[in-house]
Amino acid sequence: MTGIRRCGKSTLLSLFENHLIKSGVSKNHIIRMNFESFDFDEITTYKDLHAYIKKRLKNNSDRHYILLDEVQQVSSWEKVINSFLVDANVDIYITGSNAYLLSSELSTLLSGRYVEIKMQPLSFKEYLNFTENHKDDSLQDKFNQYLEFGGLPTVVQLMDHPETIGPFLEGIYNTVLMKDVIERNGVRDAALLESILKFISDNIGSIVSTKKISDYLTSSGRKTTSDTIYNYLKMLENAFILYKAK
Template sequence: MKSRNQYLNKLVRWKDRQVIKVITGVRRCGKSSLLMLYKDYLEKSNVSDDHIIFMNFESMKYIDILDYKSLYTTITKEIKKQDMKTYILLDEIQLVDGWERCINGLLVDYNVDIYLTGSNSYMLSSELATLLSGRYVEIKMLPLSFKEFLDFSEIKTLNNQALIDERFNSFFRYGGLPSVTLFDDDENLTNELLIGIYNTVVMKDIIQKNSVRDPALLDSLIRFLAANVGNIVSTKKISDYLTSAGRKTTSETIDNYISMVISSFIIYKVNRYDLKGKMHLKTFEKYYLVDTGIRYLLAGSKFIDEGYVLENIVYLELIRREYQVSIGKIGDLEVDFIATKASEKIYVQVSLTISDDKTRKRELKPLLAINDNYPKCIITKDKVAFEDIEGIHVINIIDYLLEDYV
């Protein structure tokens, strides 16, 4: 089993701390495998098997566990000596009705260290937040980074640039869901795999969870967002477009459906930030997909603007590096991303190419208009001939994705 060290190391750092570890992310991004990797880590750390409880609620083994009472009874029967900690790993816990009460009871009644996964952000809302306020930490999991994609593709060296370029083209087109690396040499199989993942997310994590009344409208909305990745849109613009296309709806309905889609982790919303007014703006957001392969599947080649796909990849990498990301507005100019964490901030422009003067000047202009000393950079597909333009760092996308970071 391939390791996901970025996430595994987080679990290790939180081991034995009195908080519940909640791993969230879109379906098939690797959450179940991560729990198995952590189980292996525990065993190698001399935790005995009878002090590790592992349950995957998508397995038929646990089909009779329907509510928190039966879950609590099943788990407590497995807990051995109270003087030794028991590690409880529960996969896709949201499938058990009222599971929050069981988890809270275990935390109160037993000497346990609890790890959960789920494919819908609703699991972290309402009752869980109330019951476990201050006692859980969320670990947000994404599909593979390009580094991980190379590892899963069995690429052992970074010295073969032609091979790295070929694998990046595959990553660019098919995305980074772990199972894709098994089939990305076969477009038909990869598309079938992505269709299956998308349909499962829409059906189980959105339609069934929220009792969606108009699944066809929901699908049209997601496809619209996929085709407009990187474009500024509003709920009114979306509702007007869908109504004109024969799917009559309202801004309120679209707003509700977008919230449902975001909660399934398949789409991310990014708000704008006014750099002059120093405030977040409440209208005209941008949306990015969790995976470029799913984006291509939904939008088709007709809507594949490579510049926006590149922007989507950079956005995912920024949040993978645990930045808070906004779109920058400075007068009439736009900065693709403002990325912040703690006292760190960086301004990022993404451009397919800056080889011609006109494009280069256009991408530099908003960055040069910012009057502070935080780092500024342009990320491009160009094989960079210059690393610095007027104090602005320029970096090739592959070099950026493969660089080491803290």
């Protein structure tokens, strides 16, 4: 399951875990790990991950369900996934907050053995389902809120305290930009990256080219090239901050 942070991947994984239990699967046969939790802070390498899961597999004849949240935090994690698919009777579900989850190396290892579920923030129709308890608001008011605050599910939970929505969104923005773009790609010019993102945000609905962005930034005193712009746009797309309208 792939998608931007806080779009609901972990919730979907929890719903699936509940479904398994209701279907009669023993809790002992479900291995759930969230790598953003401090409980798994010491598992940083694929060898740590392999040892942890192997210890919890009761026996190889019974099917086990492995649910891994934000698995990209563990280096070379795909080796573990491939190993258990070969050596054990398992069904594996993984989530990640950037498109590198399905890198060429992983695609090669798991060729033909995975299905990607792409998750996005709430559509406006879904947003209306989430805000049924705010019946006093008109449809136009709800649409204005949706345009202003976006469709991350947590935003809906904060509607009773609107002053908290801005800081929440800013925190998500900074985390995604820092962890999924700057750190992940070793970006050296974070200021240029933000300038590009602001330009794109100001021009949503318009066709933009790397040359147009490059010319604008150069005229603003930020000398850059179309190639650099293209690379930065790709990074933002891989972190699910931007979606290309093909």
